[in-house]
Amino acid sequence: xxxxxxxxxxxxxxxxxxxxxxxxxxxxxxxxxxxxxxxxxxxxxxxxxxxxxxxxxxxxxxxxxxxxxxxxxxxxxxxxxxxxxxxxxxxxxxxxxxxxxxxxxxxxxxxxxxxxxxxxxxxxxxxxxxxxxxxxxxxxxxxxxxxxxxxxxxxxxxxxxxxxxxxxxxxxxxxxxxxxxxxxxxxxxxxxxxxxxxxxxxxxxxxxxxxxxxxxxxxxxxxxxxxxxxxxxxxxxxxxxxxxxxxxxxxxxxxxxxxxxxxxxxxxxxxxxxxxxxxxxxxxxxxxxxxxxxxxxxxxxxxxxxxxxxxxxxxxxxxxxxxxxxxxxxxxxxxxxxxxxxxxxxxxxx
DNA sequence: AAGCCTTTCAACCGCCAACGT
DNA sequence: GACGTTGGCGGTTGAAAGGCT
Numbered sequence: 001x002x003x004x005x006x007x008x009x010x011x012x013x014x015x016x017x018x019x020x021x022x023x024x025x026x027x028x029x030x031x032x033x034x035x036x037x038x039x040x041x042x043x044x045x046x047x048x049x050x051x052x053x054x055x056x057x058x059x060x061x062x063x064x065x066x067x068x069x070x071x072x073x074x075x076x077x078x079x080x081x082x083x084x085x086x087x088x089x090x091x092x093x094x095x096x097x098x099x100x101x102x103x104x105x106x107x108x109x110x111x112x113x114x115x116x117x118x119x120x121x122x123x124x125x126x127x128x129x130x131x132x133x134x135x136x137x138x139x140x141x142x143x144x145x146x147x148x149x150x151x152x153x154x155x156x157x158x159x160x161x162x163x164x165x166x167x168x169x170x171x172x173x174x175x176x177x178x179x180x181x182x183x184x185x186x187x188x189x190x191x192x193x194x195x196x197x198x199x200x201x202x203x204x205x206x207x208x209x210x211x212x213x214x215x216x217x218x219x220x221x222x223x224x225x226x227x228x229x230x231x232x233x234x235x236x237x238x239x240x241x242x243x244x245x246x247x248x249x250x251x252x253x254x255x256x257x258x259x260x261x262x263x264x265x266x267x268x269x270x271x272x273x274x275x276x277x278x279x280x281x282x283x284x285x286x287x288x289x290x291x292x293x294x295x296x297x298x299x300x301x302x303x304x305x306x307x308x309x310x311x312x313x314x315x316x317x318x319x320x321x322x323x324x325x326x327x328x329x330x331x332x333x334x335x336x337x338x339x340x341x342x343x344x345x346x347x348x349x350x
Numbered sequence: 351a352a353g354c355c356t357t358t359c360a361a362c363c364g365c366c367a368a369c370g371t
Numbered sequence: 372g373a374c375g376t377t378g379g380c381g382g383t384t385g386a387a388a389g390g391c392t
Contacts, residue, residue: 018360018386040377056378057361092380103380106360111382 015049019058024050027055028063061104068100072109081105081118 030046036059039052047054062156076098084092091103098106
């Protein structure tokens with residue numbers, strides 16, 4: 001019936017599985033510039049061989065700049081346990097009360113060790129109830145006496161746990177008007193007291209990146225779109241996925257970033273060349289480009305550009321960026337450069 | 351050192367609600 | 372009101388990493 005929808009996408013020729021750093025960069029660059037008003041159309045417009053759902057998931061769960069990376073704090077774990085006790089598996093609701101955390105992340109944490117922890121606590125409570133008053137005071141509700149258990153393995157060195165938290169409650173990055181937790185369910189509970197607030201530092205990034213509604217999208221932004229890097233995608237794939245834009249894709253063979261309108265490109269050749277130059281340098285700086293047989297050259301380049309910390313030993317610049325966090329000056333510069341999309345080479349090489 | 355087992359977590363899948371036509 | 376489209380949610384899966392024997 002109407003609800004019926006072909007499974008996400010036919011996935012004909014679409015990439016699946018883990019995202020590559022190149023894909024991450026492309027998605028980030030596109031969303032930073034255009035927002036994500038239409039996930040379904042986004043991959044095509046961004047030149048990604050992914051379905052919109054996959055893009056959304058990747059953005060929400062991993063690429064969003066306001067995400068907290070790293071282990072959960074004890075406070076966060078406590079919050080999850082308590083909220084789960086009230087809400088059940090309403091991961092998105094729980095996530096709404098844990099700024100910087102995603103429902104997927106919370107779900108994983110719960111399933112991996114918080115579930116056991118909560119069960120253990122229940123057992124302890126039951127045991128304490130049985131023994132009743134026999135035991136000494138201050139035991140039954142023992143909050144976190146098992147610090148050595150699961151939590152210790154996941155909250156080892158979380159620097160964000162400190163006192164840096166401040167701010168709004170249940171403010172989720174997902175929906176501005178989202179009702180975090182059902183008032184009916186939480187009527188009797190002081191939710192605010194269990195909330196973990198978002199780091200103030202995350203707010204600017206959040207507002208800058210997630211205001212998709214205020215951004216122009218593909219519909220009218222033809223000249224903007226061509227500024228994104230070009231990748232080689234068989235136009236047939238898009239025509240298979242949805243037949244409507246095969247013409248436009250064919251018109252600019254290989255340029256998957258071309259919008260459906262097929263409108264003329266207005267950027268000058270010089271601009272394109274400069275952008276290519278910029279992109280090439282960007283990829284070099286991230287270790288995504290260049291002869292793979294000479295990693296040293298890339299390292300040298302990184303040293304030269306001052307982007308060294310951006311690439312970790314594993315060579316995954318994106319994950320490194322998010323591990324270091326948006327405060328990382330170099331990373332911010334990178335994003336700024338992407339945002340501006342003004343091919344100004346000198347700005348890249350510090 | 352090698353193989354096996356366990357844990358973790360990113361990604362996928364299917365369903366549903368909301369919204370637009 | 373019916374139908375189609377889209378975004379979002381929760382459950383599940385599978386690859387990778389780590390630990391253990």
